[in-house]
Amino acid sequence: MKMDANDVVGVNQLLINVLLYVFLPIWGIAGFLDWVCHRRTHIEQNSGLMESSLHSLMGIQIAIPIALCLLYQINVTVLLVCIFAWLAHEVIAHIDVWYASPRRDISIWEMHAHSYLATLPFFMLTLIFVLNWPMVKNLVTLNWQGHLALEPLRQAHGFDGYVFHYTFFMAIICVFPYAEENIRCAIYFYRSRIKISR
DSSP states (O other): OOOOHHHHHHHHHHHHHHIIIIIHHHHHHHHHHHHHHHHHTTGGGTTHHHHHHHHHHHHHHHHHHHHHHHHBOOOHHHHHHHHHHHHHHHHHHHHHHHHHTTTSOOOHHHHHHHHHHHHHHHHHHHHHHHHTHHHHHHHHTTOOTTSOSOOBOSSOSSSTTHHHHHHHHHIIIIIHHHHHHHHHHHHHHHHHHHHHHO
8 A cells, every 4th residue: 555645744753753752751761760770779889980980971872863863954974973872872881781790789670771771772763764764875875965964953853842841851860860870979989999098
């Protein structure tokens, strides 16, 4: 069955809504639950500042492509950033678990949160590819001319103020908690070093 232009637009909008109102919020909620698990295992007393820094790095690795996709037209530059960020996130996630697992207990709840944190970036990247398939073909065929400069979106995704509300939501459930984790781990680390030096 062949879809007409209105059907295609409707499906595209539905997929964008899945990204905006399902995948992006769930990624933030999974990050918050992961933080709760870290806190319960007293991360500052075992894997400490090193693991906490890796968590913040992984958040930044995904936040950058999310911000680009919410603010700019998808082009070759944005796709390259998305791909590089996803690959880098995969590497750091592997290092994170490799470093943490022998140093502290990783509960079934934390592993469950990790399953979302690991897979959602891939699903989001896949949907971005599907929604911008002509630009993906430009990327693959090296037809990059005229597709590298960042251009702001003519019309923002979601409802008016979506970017502000999503940024506020993520600040509350991810940025502030992980900043607290970094500070808590840093304080414990430096206090421990002072005790050792005495």
